[in-house]
Amino acid sequence: MITLSALVLPDRDSPADLIADVREAEAVGVRTVWTYDHLTWPPLEDRPWHAAVPLLAAAAASTTKVRLGTQVATPNYRHPVTFAKEIMTLDRLSAGRLDIGVGAGAESADAAVLGGPARSRKERTERFTEWLGMLDHLLTHDVSTLRGRHFSAVDAHQMPGCVQQPRVPLTVAAAGERALRLAARYGQAWVTYGGYQRQHDPESWFQAVGAQSQELTRALAAEGRPASDIRRIAQIPLDVTWPFESPERYADCLGRLKDLDFDEITVHWPRAHDRRGTPSSALAFVAAAHGL
16 A cells, blocks of 8 residues: 655744644654755745754654655755754654655755855756765764765764664655666655656656656666665645545545555645645545555
8 A cells, every 4th residue: 555645844834833734644644744845945935934954853852653854855055964963863853753855956046045056957966966975974974074076074973873774764856867866876765746847737747757667666776776675755746636636536546656666645734824735625535545
């Protein structure tokens, strides 16, 4: 059976409302509550927006079972040295319930906020390759000195280390061939919301995620890993509503994802304040479809 996870966006007026959503999702029985790791997110740029790491720390202190994570952190404004320390600390605060989603980062507000140069998709992937390799090393070594083109670590201490060994699981967001190879190399999970060009009609979306899943299988084989060695997560975009039109439509969505070798679906937790994401009226049949 495909696992259910939820995305809770950090765009509420009060952080307490966000934590209430996380606790409700835990009570329903979702596997993981993810939150977006942005400084600004253009679709909701006029909304309040809270930082992911403090939010996850509060969520860790307010829950006992549900896993927690970012979907996704990027090199746009995160340095691997400081982020590794935050990951280690969150893993300990949550008693080993942390998942970290990572990605190359889009050319968006987060990419420009620190005043850096504009980067092409190729340049962002190259930077991500270095960033991810360094993050992996930092999380698995007590002390590291590494020098790269974009990032460096000098006598970086990472003690006492993660609760989860050899490190916190990484969920790599990937759509293209190069990023999928990174998912196969470093990831314990892979997440996609579709192709580079957002497809909102069902057939185009399933075609895109299916092709990516097949490419991931090839990349895993090249790394000497079996196809089942990575958890495959399909994220339903915030503005996509067709899976929630009826219990039958949602069940069909799960069946088609299962046929494409997906293990998990991530939906946006119901948002009464703007009615985007999963409708509140659909939550009962969504949970039931996962045996919750």
